[in-house]
Amino acid sequence: MFLYESLSIFLLLAIGLKGGIALSKHHPGELLGPILVVVAAATLVPIIGFVIARLVGQQDRANAGALAAHYGSVSVVTFAVASSFLMRQAVEAEGYMSVFLVILEIPGLLIGVALARMGASETRWLPLIHEILTGKSIVLLVGGLIIGYVCGEEGAVSITPLFFGLFKGLLAIFLLEMGLVTAGRVADLKRSGIFLVSFGLLMPLLGAMIGLITALGLGLSVGGSTLLATLFASASYIAAPAAVRMAVPEANPSLSIGASLGVTFPFNITLGIPLYFAASQWLIGGQA
Incomplete structure (x- = not known):
């Protein structure tokens, strides 16, 4: 656990630093339009996930919202x-x-929780938002980013x-640790049936497609398109569990x-990312 925590802190800081250095070369106002477009497009992902979980997976509102x-x-x-x-x-x-990475941590969590708690008046939104914004x-x-x-x-x-x-x-060391953690979740998947496996494979493909269309509209490069598709295709297992545990305990x-x-x-890091890269090359028409 100490190794996991230490490496995650390092990776988060390193990614934030890299983004902040890149951001220092731009006026923040230049990114306002792209940020709004990306956030608007990203709201489709939890909504689609919720609908699939409810209608196809026959999940109750709480579990469908948690998945979303x-x-x-x-x-x-x-x-x-x-x-x-x-x-x-x-x-x-x-x-x-x-910058997109930081921004996209938040809206999907709030939308998923809102869908799960729709109609429930006892949800404490201010503590929930505080929990999300002050998460590691x-x-x-x-x-x-600031540094x-x-x-x-x-x-x-x-x-x-x-x-x-x-x-x-x-x-690489962190991924080895994550591999051990992932192996421990195989039993959960066996108990949950084929729907979760299908859901876990379908959602990244749908998300990547939305991300690629958004990247095309923003005029991003092949590299930028690949990263945006990856962001839309990915699923949280660090910030989301803590927020969902607090807001949707059932x-x-x-x-x-x-x-x-x-x-x-595992799908994204083995097959998904090369697939999104190839799709970006085909769609954007850029160089390898």
């Missing part, structure tokens, strides 16, 4: 793997993609060897975590 919250939010680790994949392919992406993922990502933005590229030279030079190696966590961590996460 997990798939409406994003996976920082999956984003890190996609970034590393692009680096190996020598493909550049817009540096401000990390958001605080570290936003903190890294990177204030320091800029020149000011961050002294920390580059630590946070960027060691990034790939520590990411939901069965083995369903949402089993699908997001046991199916979607």
Whole structure:
């Protein structure tokens, strides 16, 4: 657990720093329009997930909302793997993609919880929003963004060897740890039936399609399109479980975590990311 916590803190900070350094090269106002477009498009993912879980999976409102919250939010680790994949392919992406990563942690969680709690008057929204905004993922990502933005590229030279030079190696160690955690969720999937497996494979493909269409409309590069598709295709298993546990305690966590961590996460890092990259090359018409 100590290793998991330490590596997750490192990865979150490193991604935030990289995004902040890239953001320092742009005026924040330039990103307002793209951010609004991305957030608007991202709201489709939890809504679609909720409808599928309710109508096809015959899940109750609480569990359907929990699934929607997990798939409406994003996976920082999956984003890190996609970034590393692009680096190996020598493909550049817009540096401000990390800003989208930070922003997209929040709306999907709120929409999923709202769908789960629709009609329930006792939901305490202010404590829930506070829990989401002060969660480890958001605080570290936003903190890294601010530090990177204030320091800029020149000011961050002294920390580059630590946070960027060691990034790939520590990411590999973190993925090995995640593999052990994922293996522990296989039993949950066996108990839950074929629907969760199908859901865990279908949702990233639908999300990636929405992300690619959004990237095309924004005029992103092949690298940027790949990262945005990956964000839309990913599912949270760090921020979402904590928020759902607080807001929808009656939901069965083995369903949402089993699908997001046991199916979607391994699918994305083995097959999904190369597939999204190839689709971006075909759709955007960019270079390899």
